[in-house]
Amino acid sequence: MKTFDAILKETRFFQDLKPEYIDIIAGCGSNARFDPGDYIFREGEPANTFYLIRHGQVVIELHDPRRGQLPIYTVHEDDILGWSWLFPPYKWHFSARAVSLTRAIALDGACLRGKCDADTDLGYELMKRFAAIVIDRLHATRLQVLDIYG
Amino acid sequence: MVENLLTEKLTATDPMLPGLFRIHRILKESYDTFTVELVSLEGYQTFPFEAGQFNMLYVYGVGEIPVSISGDPLHPETLVHTTRVVGTVTRAMRELKIGDVIGVRGPFGSAWPVQAAKGNDLVFVAGGIGLAPLRPALYQILAQRDRYGKIVLLYGCRSPEDILFRKELEKWRARFDLEIYVTVDYANTRWHGNVGVVTKLIPKAPFDPLNTIAMVCGPEVMMRFTAIELQKRGVNPDNIYISMERNMKCAVGFCGHCQFGPTFICKNGPVYPYSQMQNWLAMWEI
Ligand SMILES: Cc1cc2nc3c(=O)[nH]c(=O)nc-3n(C[C@H](O)[C@H](O)[C@H](O)COP(=O)(O)OP(=O)(O)OC[C@H]3O[C@@H](n4cnc5c(N)ncnc54)[C@H](O)[C@@H]3O)c2cc1C
Ligand code: FES
Numbered sequence: 001m002k003t004f005d006a007i008l009k010e011t012r013f014f015q016d017l018k019p020e021y022i023d024i025i026a027g028c029g030s031n032a033r034f035d036p037g038d039y040i041f042r043e044g045e046p047a048n049t050f051y052l053i054r055h056g057q058v059v060i061e062l063h064d065p066r067r068g069q070l071p072i073y074t075v076h077e078d079d080i081l082g083w084s085w086l087f088p089p090y091k092w093h094f095s096a097r098a099v100s101l102t103r104a105i106a107l108d109g110a111c112l113r114g115k116c117d118a119d120t121d122l123g124y125e126l127m128k129r130f131a132a133i134v135i136d137r138l139h140a141t142r143l144q145v146l147d148i149y150g
Numbered sequence: 151m152v153e154n155l156l157t158e159k160l161t162a163t164d165p166m167l168p169g170l171f172r173i174h175r176i177l178k179e180s181y182d183t184f185t186v187e188l189v190s191l192e193g194y195q196t197f198p199f200e201a202g203q204f205n206m207l208y209v210y211g212v213g214e215i216p217v218s219i220s221g222d223p224l225h226p227e228t229l230v231h232t233t234r235v236v237g238t239v240t241r242a243m244r245e246l247k248i249g250d251v252i253g254v255r256g257p258f259g260s261a262w263p264v265q266a267a268k269g270n271d272l273v274f275v276a277g278g279i280g281l282a283p284l285r286p287a288l289y290q291i292l293a294q295r296d297r298y299g300k301i302v303l304l305y306g307c308r309s310p311e312d313i314l315f316r317k318e319l320e321k322w323r324a325r326f327d328l329e330i331y332v333t334v335d336y337a338n339t340r341w342h343g344n345v346g347v348v349t350k351l352i353p354k355a356p357f358d359p360l361n362t363i364a365m366v367c368g369p370e371v372m373m374r375f376t377a378i379e380l381q382k383r384g385v386n387p388d389n390i391y392i393s394m395e396r397n398m399k400c401a402v403g404f405c406g407h408c409q410f411g412p413t414f415i416c417k418n419g420p421v422y423p424y425s426q427m428q429n430w431l432a433m434w435e436i
Contacts, residue, residue, distance in 0.1 A: 059345060071337050071345045076354070099342055143347040144335045148372040149278030149308050 004029040004105060011052060013080050013129055021122050024115055028108040034058075034098035040081065042095045047084035048110040053077055056102030061095045073137070074099070083130050085109025165402045168208045168253025169194070171229060173246055179232060179314045183279060184244055185220065188229040191251065196226040200261035201286035202393060202421040206401045207231060208253030212242040216398045216416075218283035219257060223290050229254065232282035232314065258401045260421045262287040263391060267363040271299040273355060273385075275376045277306045277348055277368025281314050283393050283420075284367050288322075295327055302329045302355050306348025306372070309336045329356060348372065352379040359384035366424075367393045374431050377424045390424035 004026035008014045014022060032051065034040055040051065043063055051058075057076055061069045072094065075081050084092050086109065116123030171188035178184050190197070199219050208214040221230025235244050246252065264287050272291065276284050291298055303322070307313050313332060323330045331351050333344035344351070349372075362385050366376050373392045380390050396415045399407040403417035411430035413419065 057344075061339075067338070069339050071339065071341065073346045074333075074344045078354070140347050140350050143349065143371070143375060146371065147308060147335065148347065148369055148375075149280075149306060149312070149335070150369065 007054070007105065008052070011078055013052065013078075013133075017125060017129075021125060024119075024122065025107060025112065028111045028115075029105045030108075032104045032106040034102040034104070036098055036100050038098045038102075040096040040098060040102075040104075041092045043092055045092050047082065047090050047092045048108065049106050050080060050082035050085050050109050051104040051106055053079050053081055054103045054105060056104075057099040058096050058102055059099050061097055063095065069095070069097075073140070080130075080133055082109075083134060085113070086126070086130055165255060166400065168206070168214075168255045170251055171254045173248050173250050173252065174228060176246075176248060180312055183232060183234045183312075183314060185230060185232040186243075186246075187221075188231070188252070188254065189227075190229075197229040197257075198226045199223060199257035199286075201264055201290050202262040202283060203257040203259045204283075204401075204420060205229070205231065205254050205256030205258065206398070207233075207239075207243070208255070209239055209242045209246070210251070210253065213239040214253070214255075215239045216258075216395075216401060218393070218420075220282040220285050221289075223286050224293055232279070232285075234279040255401060258416055260419055262365050262393075262421055263363060264290050267291075268297045269299070269361075270389075271357040271362040272301045273352075273357050273362055273364040273380070274301075274303045275306075275348060275352070275364065275366045275368070275380075276303070277372040277376075278308065278312060279314070280366075280368030280372075280393070281305055284365060285315065285318075287365060292322075292325075292328070299361065300329070300357050301327065302357050303331070304348055304351045304355060305330070305332045306351075306368070307332070307334050309334050310341050310343070331355065347375075349375045349379045352376070352383060362389060364390045366390060370395070370431065373424075377428065387425035387428060388423050391421055392424050392427060393420045394422060394427065395420065 005022045008022050008026055053075055055077055058081055059071045060073045061071050064070050081096055170191040172191050173186050174189045175187040201223050204216045204218045206214050207217050217231045217233055220232040233240050233243055235241050274284050322328050333346050333348055337345055364380050364385055366373050377390050394415050396408040396410055398416050399405045401416040403414050408415040
């Protein structure tokens with residue numbers, strides 16, 4: 001069976017990260033599995049984990065009292081799910097629901113936050129990688145709200 | 151032979167003079183988009199065209215608009231157009247019934263590089279109604295599937311209700327030699343497909359960027375961002391083709407109505423390599 005660090009090393013997100021950092025992050029990991037329809041996290045709950053999706057499809061949703069759950073964005077295999085664990089107030093802004101059977105590595109963000117504070121090089125590396133995801137999603141969201149197929 | 155003479159006549163005669171076509175069939179594709187199948191009233195048995203070309207469709211008493219041909223180039227017995235209702239002419243066209251007559255001039259313009267793409271992987275990226283001008287290329291390529299590498303269709307729509315050619319997409323999806331990914335901007339929880347813009351499908355789509363020809367059709371903003379993502383994956387801008395839309399009048403290079411930078415879209419386009427257009431696309435007020 002592959003170890004967490006071997007799996008993390010092969011992902012786009014953790015590519016070229018120093019082996020000692022991979023070891024630290026892998027040390028905060030555990031296996032997670034979600035059936036279709038399961039909520040991985042819900043809006044407003046404390047955000048202490050993030051996920052590396054290994055298999056399956058997850059939709060990020062927003063609740064609207066009038067229209068119900070509104071799917072906003074889908075994440076897939078090899079994507080990272082969740083960044084609210086990294087920024088105060090450490091609460092989920094959206095919900096995430098498994099659309100199909102989903103397997104993931106759950107990474108303990110609360111534990112990693114402490115490690116990032118203690119080792120700012122690790123913190124900077126992670127911050128750069130999460131910033132790239134945030135920018136990428138921001139661009140995609142801009143196009144989405146622009147209604148580009150109109 | 152007679153057939154050839156008859157089809158040649160349509161474009162060889164005055165290109166400003168519309169031929170008469172009767173509406174043979176109407177298909178509702180979505181709440182705002184419909185397909186018409188047309189047959190000639192002037193004895194033309196076929197209407198040969200190349201994938202990517204367009205016709206000027208004239209709704210009598212209302213006006214004339216450019217619309218791409220969405221049918222199968224290998225079955226030119228009927229002329230097929232898929233139109234989205236946006237304004238005066240398209241609205242009037244939707245009101246037409248089977249048996250009504252419209253005017254057709256064409257076919258005009260450049261084509262998708264279907265032949266030149268042989269031996270390569272192909273990525274089609276369509277946004278909204280942009281799937282219609284790409285459909286003829288897909289028909290043609292699937293009819294000689296073994297000449298091409300991987301074929302991927304990435305299709306983005308506003309919502310699940312906007313997805314065109316559903317039955318055909320399902321049929322194609324059932325094939326093992328064509329990968330189709332559909333994504334929408336807005337959906338409710340009944341939609342189990344992808345949510346997000348079509349450009350987000352590009353990073354993981356299964357094709358070899360160094361040996362890929364991309365054909366992209368949709369609104370200009372969508373094509374611009376698609377081309378950027380394709381280049382990030384390593385696709386050469388010379389191998390990315392886009393189909394440009396501008397208002398047209400004559401469609402034969404006389405009036406200058408469709409001028410875009412140094413080119414007349416009706417004559418030199420609508421299909422261009424992105425490398426020829428990229429600097430102009432980024433410019434304002436063109
Ligand atoms: C080469 C070429 C191929 C085309 N192929 C197709 C096709 O296959 N199917 C199809 O449905 N349309 C196609 N179009 C677009 C089509 O020509 C226009 O939608 C049509 O001219 C609109 O005419 P109208 O009188 O209904 O709208 P108008 O009354 O002229 O316009 C009404 C409103 O719609 C907007 N509008 C006009 N054109 C467009 C457009 N292209 N996209 C979005 N909004 C627009 C206008 O800005 C205006 O706000 C093509 C255009 C070109 C140049
Ligand atoms: S439409 Fe007249 S020159 Fe192109």
